Amino acid sequence: MINKKIYVLLPLILMIVGLSACAAENSEDISDETLSIVTSFYPVYEFAQQVAGEHADISLMVDGGSDPHSYEPSARDIAGINNADLFIYTSEEMEFWVPSLLNTIENEELEVVRTADGLGTESHYDSPASNGNETDLSAASVTELPEEVQLLGLAGHYHSGDTVTLLAQYEQAEDWEWYVSETEGEWEQIDNLTSDRFEYQIEQEDILVQAVATDGNGNELAQSEVAHVHIDDHEEEDPHIWLDPVLAQDQVLLIMEALIEADPANAENYQENADQFINELSALHEDYLEAFEDAENRTFVVQHQAFGYIASRYDLDQIAIGGLSTEVEPSPSRIAEINQLVNEHDVPVIYYQQGANSAIAQTVANETGTETAVLHDLETLSDELQAEGLGYVEAMRENLEALKQSIN
Secondary structure, three states: OOOHHHHHHHHHHHHHHHHHHHHHHHHHHHHHHEEEEEEEEEHHHHHHHHHHHHEEEEEOOOOOOOOOOOOOOOOOOOHHHHHOOEEOOOOOOOOOOOOHHHHOOOOOOOOEEEEEHHHHOOOOOOOHHOOOOOOOOOOOOOOOOOEEEEEOOOOOOEEEOEEEEEEEEOOOOOEEEEEOOOOOOOOEOOOOOOOOOEEOOOOOOOOEEEEEEEEEOOOOOEEEOOEEEEOOOHHHHHOHHOHHHHHHHHHHHHHHHHEEEEEHHHHHHHHHHHHHHHHHHHHHHHHHHHOOOOOOEEEEEEEEOOHHHHHOOOOOOOEOOOOOOOOOOOOHHHHHHHHHHHHHOOOEEEEOOOOOOHHHHHHHHHOOOEEEEOOOOOOOHHHHHHHHOOOOOHHHHHHHHHHHHOOO
C-alpha cells in the first residue's frame, strides 16, 4: 500500500518541484531585470525614486547622519557601485569626492549620471582635494611647540567676506598669539589679536591659521594644529541646484532619459512617472511665483549661504551671516555687526538650516530682537517628514511658508 501511494503521488511531487524551479528561475529573471541604482545624497535619491517607481532598487550613500560636502565613501559604497547599473550624483561642486570614487570603480558597464549636466553647468574643480580637507599641512607650522592647544569653531567651508570665529583652549595660557598665512605664503602675526578668540574677515583666498599659547611674559608654551580655512564660493556656481523647482525638472528629465536608455522595456512607465512628478514641480514653482509676485520686502537672512537658487529664481535677496559656528558664541562686536544688518534691512527672522544646530541663530535672534525659522536645504530629509512619508515637494512648501515671514 505504501509503495502504491508513492507511485500515485510521484507525478504530483514532480509537478510541484518543477513549478518551484520555474518560479525560482522566473524570480532570478525578474531580479536581473530590476535596475540597480546608487545615488549620492537625498535630492537625486528622491528624483530617481519618483521616475523609477517599482522598476529599480535604489540605494542612498549619504544618509541623514552625514554631510555630503565632507563625505568619505566606504568600502561598502564602492562595492555597491561596482554592482550597480547607474550611479547618480549632482556635481563636483557638491560631492567633491566623486571623481576620486569613480577612479576606484571597476564596473565597466556602470552608467554615470551627473544631474548638473542637464543645466549646462561645468565643474570648476580640478581634483577632489579642492575642498581643502585633504590638503597636506604637515609641513606648515609657526614653531616647534607641542600641539596641545585645541581650536574650536572651524567650519567645513566659508564664503568670501565671512568673519571666521575660532576659539583656542589651553589651561596654562595667559596670552595668545595668532598667525595667518596664505596656503603657500609666509606666516604673519595678527598684532591686535591677543585673546583666546580669533575673529578675522576673509577674502577670496584660503588661509592657514595657528594659535600659540604664551605665559604672559612672551614665552611660548604650546600651539594648535594648523587650521585650514577653506573658501568655497563654488566658483560662482552654487551647488544647491535642486532647490530651484524649475531646475529640478531638468534634473528629473535627465534621470528619466538615463533610465530609459538603461531599461527601454519600461520606458513608458518612466515617462509617465517623470511627467507626473514634473507636474508637481511646476505647481510648486507657480505657488512660489504667486507668493512673492507683489512683495515689497524681498530680503531674507540666513545663517549659512545655501539658498541662492531660490533667491535668483524669485528675485529675492539672500544675506548670509557667515563664519558662525555652533561651537563658539558670537562676540559682542559680531552681534553688534549683525544687529546693524538686521536694523538696516528691517529683518524679522533669522533662518537656519534644517538639521543644523539652531544655537547660533537663536543667540543672534535673542540679541537682535528677531525670530528664528527653519529652511530645508534638502541635503538630507528631516526625520519629521520621513516619519510622515513626505518628501521634496512638502519640504519645499515648508520653505515657502517660512520665507513668507520675511518676504512680504
